[in-house]
Amino acid sequence: MSRYSVKHLFVGNPMFAEVVREKNKAFAEHNWRGAQLAARVLLLVIYLFQLILTLRYVTYVEPFILMYVMLGLATILIPAGLHGAIAGDREKRSLDMLLVAPVTPGQIIIGKFGKTFLSLMMLIIAVGVPALVIELVKETASTSRFDLHISGVVGFFRALALVIATGLSMGGLTMWISSKTRSNSGAMLATVGALFVVLIVIPAIGGVMSALSPSASELLVSTNPFVLLYYAYNGDPNYGYPNLAENHGSFFLWPTITLMLLLTVFFLTLATENLRNIARGRVES
Amino acid sequence: MLEVLGLKKHYGSLVAVNGIEFALQPGDIFGFIGSNGAGKTTTIKMLATLLEPTEGTARLNGIDVVMDPMEIKRRIGYMPDFFGLYDDVKVWEYLDFFATLYEVPARERPKVIDNVLELTDLSIKKEAFVATLSRGMQQRLCLAKCLVHDPELLLLDEPASGLDPRARAELKELIAELGRMGKIVVVSSHILPELADFCNTVGIIERGDLKAFGPVREVVKTIQTAKVIEIRLLEAAPEVSMFLHGKPHVTNTHMMGSTTVKVEFAGTEQDQAEMLKHLVDSGYKVTEFREEAADLEDVFLKVTTGAVQ
């Protein structure tokens, strides 16, 4: 098993048992009693109510609002779910048990990342399902779309790709932070700090820079997922002014998604390297 | 067979483990004894592949800990000195998770889990949540986890610490059973009586040096500086102390009541026989003449207080 073998991370990775452990946790009987049960039932009712309502008033609902909800959830929930992935095990002193098992640090990182990412992404996609339903209904009813020239269904999937890529890169960043910290609370604090930088400081710099360096500012703004999401969903509006930035807003969609995927690999590699150092005792577990 | 070959660990200028060497055979239960900070955990972590040695290595049945850590991991069970368990799952789910990590085939897992639960006397807790287990039970669950892949070597770092006497007794029995199963068991402790009665081999480590190693009785013998011989006479003879005092190899004498004398003796067994003959020839009626068994605890205290170099 070579150190940089990618296959062993995804094929026959025993750490995918984490998914089973997560499932056992979620479906444990004690979670189907009392307050836990009530909360779950309530969430389900809210979800169904929202679904029925959107379908009932399908022509009035702007589905891409739901995509913003998805993007918001992806940027918050995924870091929230992942910050303790390594730090939590370190704090609980259960990490050594994983490190003496015959799995590589890369398999541990992918297993822990995959488990949380997949389960949260399933939730997030469930939130967006009504948007897809609406688009499909609109498509078959062939409602004309005001000055936008891509299909709503295609728009949905382009936006979904952006949401997933954003979730992946935020998750990768969080895994790296988690592999660097020793306690859940420390990881939480560092993750919140990182979110603050990514979601507030960088867009603010983009805004401020527009006076000094318009092109750099435009790049920062145009690659911001919250800005991009609009174009991902709706395509480029044609206002009739050929040079307007908004005319080619979606130009940055695929480069940004590619960049996010590269960042994910980069951060997960850093996290693996940190875990390898812990596994060899170069850094205390 | 476990061979530890010049294992050394430096932390900056601190020498935590100073090139220790020993070998263990299947079925050996090795008591690894040393006071706090002596280097037990550091040694065990190096054997568990969790710490790179500064120098030296160890081999388990020919497999090198440094060169091939992945193969070693498949063959060892390691119980850390301080550990936490995933406590939000059931006991069997916890074991199932680790059985999967250790590549136990899915259809064998239920049987393996039942076996290790039985061995660790946790069968009745199979469906309980880990969080509800007592400290002693968690210790045993951790040990059960170490056994799911039927390892050849078990590394147990201070397994008895924090256990009540009853849980401790159960643990001892379990460890003895593992020895009978042909595994090599390394058990560390800073409290000697915990180990003395069920280990067949002991090692005493002090400031990174292995001061003594071998079967319990031999270690006691090599470390012992002077043996103590207890002599009982038929009739009261307070002067026997004076009589023995100047004799060859006798370093000290104490009267214990009027008929018993303890003699600190530095000679060989031959010299010992000579002394007995001398006593009898001089008219003393000796009813008992025996070497006092120095226990491991005395030896441990002597070693760790620097009485032996």
Ligand SMILES: Nc1ncnc2c1ncn2[C@@H]1O[C@H](COP(=O)(O)OP(=O)(O)O)[C@@H](O)[C@H]1O
């Ligand atoms: N990560 C570390 N960095 C520096 N010194 C350490 C580290 N771990 C252990 N030591 C030192 O190494 C020595 C041996 O420690 P340890 O193996 O934990 O002893 P024991 O387990 O016998 O109590 C101690 O002096 C300890 O302070």
Ligand SMILES: [Mg+2]
């Ligand atoms: Mg220790």
